Amino acid sequence: MSAEPSLLAPIAAEPVAPARTVLMRLVRNPVVAIGGTVLMLMTLLGLFAPWLGTLDPTAINPSTRNRVPGFERTIRADDGSTTTFKHRMGTDSLGRDVYSRVVYGARVSLLIAVSVASVSIAIGLVIGLIAGYVRPLDGVIMRFMDGLMAIPGILLAIAVVSLFRSGLTAVIIAIIVPEIPRVVRVVRSIVLSVREEPYVEAAIMAGTRLPQLMIRHILPNTIAPLIVQGTFIAASAILVEAILSFLGIGIPPEIPTWGNIMAEGRNLFRVFPHNILYPGIFLGITVLAVNMLGDGLRDTLDPKMAGR
Amino acid sequence: MSNAQTPVLEIAGLSIALPGGGDRARAVDDVSLSVAAGEIVCVVGESGSGKSVTAFSVMGLLAKALKPVAGAIKLEGEDLLTATPQRLRALRGDRMAMIFQEPMTALNPVLTIGDQIEEVLRIHTDLGPAERRAQVLAMLESMRLPEPERMHASYPHQISGGQRQRVMIAAALILDPALLIADEPTTALDVTTQAQILRLIKDMQSRRGTGVLFITHDFGVVAEIADRVVVMEKGRVVEQGPAADILTHPQHPYTQMLIAAVPSLKPADRKPALGPLALETVGLAKTYGSKTLFSKARIVHAAKDVAIRVRRGETVGIVGESGSGKTTVARCVARLMPPSEGSILVPDIDIAKLSEGRLRPYRRKIQVVFQDPFRSLNPRRTVGASIVEGPMNFGLGAKEAMQRARDLMALVGLQPNALERYPHQFSGGQRQRIAIARALAMEPEILIADEAVSALDVSVQKQVLALLADVQERFNLAILFITHDLRVAAQICDRIVVMEKGVIVEQGATAQVFSAPAHAYTRALIEAAPGRDFATGLAAVDAVQA
8 A cells, every 4th residue: 555645744835924915916016006106196295285385375366367387476575575486387367376276286186085985985885794794685775776876976966065065075975975886886796705605604603693704704805896996986086076176066166176276277278278287187197096006906906816 | 530550649758847936847747648549548647737737738728827848749740839829720629629627618608509519610611501500410419419409509508517518529529530638528517427428428439539538537437438547646647558457456656546545336334323313304395486576486496305314423425416405405404594394403402493593502513514625714814713713602712712723733634833824825635624623623513514525636535534534433423424426425424315306315324225226316326426347445456466
């Protein structure tokens, strides 16, 4: 009789925390790296706006209205000394510095992106877990979600904004509501497939109670897809905010947001395109960066791609 | 056709490099074999032996990461490794064809059967539509498919798995290729279907003089159809020769081990278990109904009137083909799904209708070992966390639970310090040991093994079966063993329950069921077991050494 293969055959490789290898793959992915870097720069831009050679973004100056980019203005300080300020992106029809408004506008856009993504994911996650696991509620919840999805997001947002007084919170709520069904769908489909996995059934056989079952065995499977979904929500939130502001029902016009700047420049667009051009470029780059980050994350976190 | 001197296929010194980071440098290392016209050559080996890679390299279907680095593959004298992609494409289908393990995924779901077979003719011949159709119908006829006309117009989902595999074979053989490569073509099929397909392949091959390269892991299948056998281990050919020689006088220790590990169809001697009753089902039934607003309710009886008794220390096997309801019964007993009718006594309380909350104390008495060792452990948690989860749910302290896990790891033959590792760092057999340890951690009275060894290689299967027998004796477990494999059932079960279409057709002591099957279906199952006449198990090897 031959020797049987050893029972204690060597166990493969050193224990590697899966999280670290994922992080390494992320950093090596050029799409993630570019998207992340651009986003990081935008965040820094927003955070350090006061120190980046900006003026007060709300200061009106009637004498220098609608100046083209590169116009130089002399500012007289209280003590009589003068400095020259160069309006790199020109001024708008109230004489406000467009460059300063664009830089400060990054704050609002990014704040909205982050808060909308995190809140809609948190709410959608809870509803999705319930819909996926509690069979009797599934039909009711999902039909309601289908109803929400049937209404165009912008319309729904306009309706929500008109219910509240317009302002940052109202805009954030207005953008969150239409995003929730998308998160619920993703979470529910994951729960439906994972709950049939033998390891979940093994946990049920081990007497694991429902909350633990959810947290330990089901929830972790939703993290990667939700991170990806989150980036897409963030990108669309920035856009929707800009659209709402552009339509004049978003953030009050004195607060600099990219949407507001463009709305303000709309009337004189043919004569002074810079009012729309610069915030448009920033908006485009930011949304592109967030989408790149999302695409890269999806490719890297998708288990099917892991072996590549 | 090729003359008798040049073999249809000749592989000489073939080596295929694996990309870096693998457990070995070469997927296939210096492999030489040949297939003559009208000959069936079986390539046998366990998972990872390189048998499928060899087959795919012949077809020129290797994944890009795998590169042949040495040797030659000659089809009727023409080297395939140096052939242009155009030439390879012309040869595929015309001179060589392949059939796969999973006939469903190998067929296009949106084309009819007829279209798919005709496609081969359309690409490789100048036949007109009427001639093509006639030829396809004749081929379907010779595959013994019922109603060739209807079959021609059917879509893959409308026909059974066995019929799909026949269609695949028809498509492969329609141009009369010199070489047919069959990659585990019967592994996904039920035994009775498998027997028919094997007979068909053998038939077609001898009638047309096709050379067949048949990849399998199953020595029963080898005994059934092989003329010659090539045994592969870790990318190398360790032994080859005529089937009769290899099966009865294996020379290489690996071949001897493989053949010895194949469970024998002759039931092992077993003492009747006389322990107290652990589990009894009475009139257990599970029905699925799909009632919609617009159609009449369609009721499917997945299991009906199932009565099974299992004693402590006894192993009761439920055998049957897919759709027989054996897994439904197991899942009902485990209360992973509620039964529609009947009671489940363990042994004095009926758990069939208990709510989840009232059921919880009884959960620990019944534990399950699942089929797929790659999915039954949470990939995100260490195996230690998986093992201690159950005991800690029932109030055991973390320290005591870890100690119990360490003891159990040693008991199932793994290093206790491996508790910190993640499931992907273990092999399939090791994971199945961990799954058994996890079940034992609950100190159950009843263990349900749902095809628990079906996904494992024979040598590993043998070890896991030995482990199950060992823990049964140690903990006086009642085991409900669900399997489609009669060989495994013959070796491990005290009693056997045969199910067909949701109903028990026969049950009795293993030896009695095998020697004097009462029901026609049981007889059909036993007769269909591949390589029935081939004496396997230790006896064969002992006979050689004597």
